[in-house]
Amino acid sequence: MNNSTSKNNFLWGSATASFQVEGGIDTCDWAQAGREGKVPVCGLACDHYNRFKQDFDIAKELGHNAHRFSIEWARIEPQEGVFDESAMAHYRAVLEALRERDLEPIVTLWHWTLPTWLSESGGIERKDFPQIFARYCSYVATGIKGLASHIVTLNEPYTVITHGWLHGDFPPFKRFPPMSYFLRERDHHIKKPSGMTDSWLGIVQYFTLANRLAEAHIQAYNAVKQVNQEYSVGLVFQVHVFRGASPLSRLIARFLQWHLTHRFLRRALKRCDILGINYYHYTTLGENKKYRKTDMGWDIRPEGIYDALMEVKRYKLPIMIDEAGCADAKDAFREEYIAKSVEGVLRARADGVDVRGFIYWSLMDNYEWANGFDMRFGLVEIDFDTQKRTIRPSAFAYRKIIEANSPTIHS
Ligand code: BGC
Numbered sequence: 001m002n003n004s005t006s007k008n009n010f011l012w013g014s015a016t017a018s019f020q021v022e023g024g025i026d027t028c029d030w031a032q033a034g035r036e037g038k039v040p041v042c043g044l045a046c047d048h049y050n051r052f053k054q055d056f057d058i059a060k061e062l063g064h065n066a067h068r069f070s071i072e073w074a075r076i077e078p079q080e081g082v083f084d085e086s087a088m089a090h091y092r093a094v095l096e097a098l099r100e101r102d103l104e105p106i107v108t109l110w111h112w113t114l115p116t117w118l119s120e121s122g123g124i125e126r127k128d129f130p131q132i133f134a135r136y137c138s139y140v141a142t143g144i145k146g147l148a149s150h151i152v153t154l155n156e157p158y159t160v161i162t163h164g165w166l167h168g169d170f171p172p173f174k175r176f177p178p179m180s181y182f183l184r185e186r187d188h189h190i191k192k193p194s195g196m197t198d199s200w201l202g203i204v205q206y207f208t209l210a211n212r213l214a215e216a217h218i219q220a221y222n223a224v225k226q227v228n229q230e231y232s233v234g235l236v237f238q239v240h241v242f243r244g245a246s247p248l249s250r251l252i253a254r255f256l257q258w259h260l261t262h263r264f265l266r267r268a269l270k271r272c273d274i275l276g277i278n279y280y281h282y283t284t285l286g287e288n289k290k291y292r293k294t295d296m297g298w299d300i301r302p303e304g305i306y307d308a309l310m311e312v313k314r315y316k317l318p319i320m321i322d323e324a325g326c327a328d329a330k331d332a333f334r335e336e337y338i339a340k341s342v343e344g345v346l347r348a349r350a351d352g353v354d355v356r357g358f359i360y361w362s363l364m365d366n367y368e369w370a371n372g373f374d375m376r377f378g379l380v381e382i383d384f385d386t387q388k389r390t391i392r393p394s395a396f397a398y399r400k401i402i403e404a405n406s407p408t409i410h411s
Contacts, residue, residue: 010409011104011357012402013066014059014379015323017111017155018075020366021048028074029119029171030112030369038173038196040372046364046382049090053097058380058389059363060101063399067098068322068359070108070155074115077136088143095147106276106322106359107144108152108236109137109220112160112170112369119171124160124209124216134219141227151231152276152322153220156238157213157268158260165205168196169370176202214268221271235268236276236322237261239308242283249286261311269315274356276322277312279305279341295327296375302326302340309348309355318354321345325361327368327375334379334394342401349407356409360398364389 019025023044034041048055059067075087098105110133114123118132126132137153160170168175173196199205217235224233242257244250269275282304291299305324312319324341328334342358349355365378373384379395382388 009065010407011066011106011320011359012406013064013068013103013106013357014062014360014363015068015106016048016363016366017070017108018072019045019111019113020362020368021046021364022072023047023049025072025074025113027078027116028072028113029116029123031074032116032119033171033173038171039169039370040367042367044384044387045367046384047387048364051387052094054389055363055380056097056101056103058391059103062379062391062395063402064103066104066106066357066359067363068106068108068152069094070111071140072113073110073118073136074113076140077115078117080117080121080132081135083139088140091140092144092147095144099147104150105148106150106152106320107140107148108155109140110153111155114171123172124212125172125205127212129212130216130219133216134223137220138223138227141224141231145228149230149232150274151224151233153217153224153233153235154213155236155322156278157210157217157235158264159238161206161209161213163370165199165202165209168198168202173197174199174202174205176200176206210264211267214264217268218271232273234272234274234276234317234320236278237265238278238280238323239311240281240283241279241304241307241311242285243307245284245286249284253283253285257311265312265315269317272315272317274320275312275315275317276320277308278323278361279308279321280324282307292333294333295329296371298326300326300333300337302337303344305341306344306348309345309353310351313348313353318356320356321358323359323361325377327377328394329374329376331392331394334392335397338394338398339401342405346405346407 033039071091077083095105163170165174166176166179175196175198177198221233224231239261242253244253282301326337345355345358362377364380365376365382368375381390
């Protein structure tokens with residue numbers, strides 16, 4: 001670790017992802033989909049590409065000592081095999097700005113968007129995707145050497161393939177037809193994109209692609225370590241917790257938990273120094289209870305983060321909570337959400353899970369993928385017309401939680 005905040009401190013912070021905040025990214029699949037009217041146009045987003053210093057000042061003011069962000073592949077490798085040194089220089093400046101503020105960087109190499117040369121030639125359906133990804137990762141790992149130590153290869157591999165090949169609301173918009181029945185309730189606010197194609201093959205591709213992404217992680221891990229053994233390299237996985245209210249539903253829940261969590265992790269974690277967990281969803285099958293909902297329509301069950309952590313305890317790895325958060329435009333329940341999440345994390349630590357940090361999603365309101373700009377996850381409110389930043393009260397409450405709860409890490 002090369003940063004004074006990092007060695008023995010629990011990491012507290014928030015996250016962003018390049019396409020969701022930077023603005024001005026025209027050469028990736030999501031930008032293309034926006035131009036084709038399949039998803040909302042992202043445009044300038046939060047103009048974070050130009051305002052990152054101001055935004056990091058806010059994170060600092062809010063008591064954070066870490067920040068997770070992602071590097072935009074389409075900027076770094078705008079054409080196949082051609083790397084843009086000026087884009088690399090930008091991310092070096094971002095890292096320097098974080099270090100000047102004692103914010104430990106957590107660098108995600110791929111947070112869902114693909115350069116158009118790649119998406120148009122098959123994207124992750126390409127058999128050589130793992131090699132192509134590893135080559136890009138190696139370039140970035142070399143470019144940021146000395147400025148960061150904590151690297152994430154993939155963000156939520158299952159979300160990419162579930163939305164891209166089963167739900168059909170993310171590129172490449174392939175929908176496995178029966179899914180619309182199951183998703184009617186939960187994702188009611190997402191309109192069917194105009195370019196969606198029904199594909200019964202989706203389910204076959206789903207498994208092939210899951211395996212390919214596990215392989216992409218492993219090859220990226222090796223490539224990054226080859227640049228510098230000292231890098232701590234991990235992947236970020238969303239754990240959707242499944243439980244059951246009756247013996248039969250408990251059995252089904254166990255199958256789903258295995259299928260949607262452990263099948264992938266057992267494969268991918270052959271190479272991993274630290275596992276990143278994102279937590280948003282908890283489903284108790286066969287339960288009648290109605291939960292309050294976030295603006296996304298998701299059940300408010302932040303304390304369930306404890307069970308998510310207990311699920312991954314078996315891998316005996318250090319864990320980061322790399323995302324947990326809620327869409328709450330009125331800032332009505334965010335403070336409680338964060339407090340209960342942190343409580344769950346600390347309880348899991350007390351029960352033997354080696355959690356090293358908590359990163360809230362997100363530092364600021366941003367482009368919430370197929371939902372556009374209406375879903376507001378930010379500690380900081382963004383006025384997308386003026387780019388004005390306003391810190392929400394829950395952000396100050398999070399600062400107090402940080403001050404009161406910081407555990408010491410013994411590693
Ligand atoms: C993703 C973020 C997204 C958040 C809220 C996570 O799955 O990593 O990019 O904005 O969930 O939907």
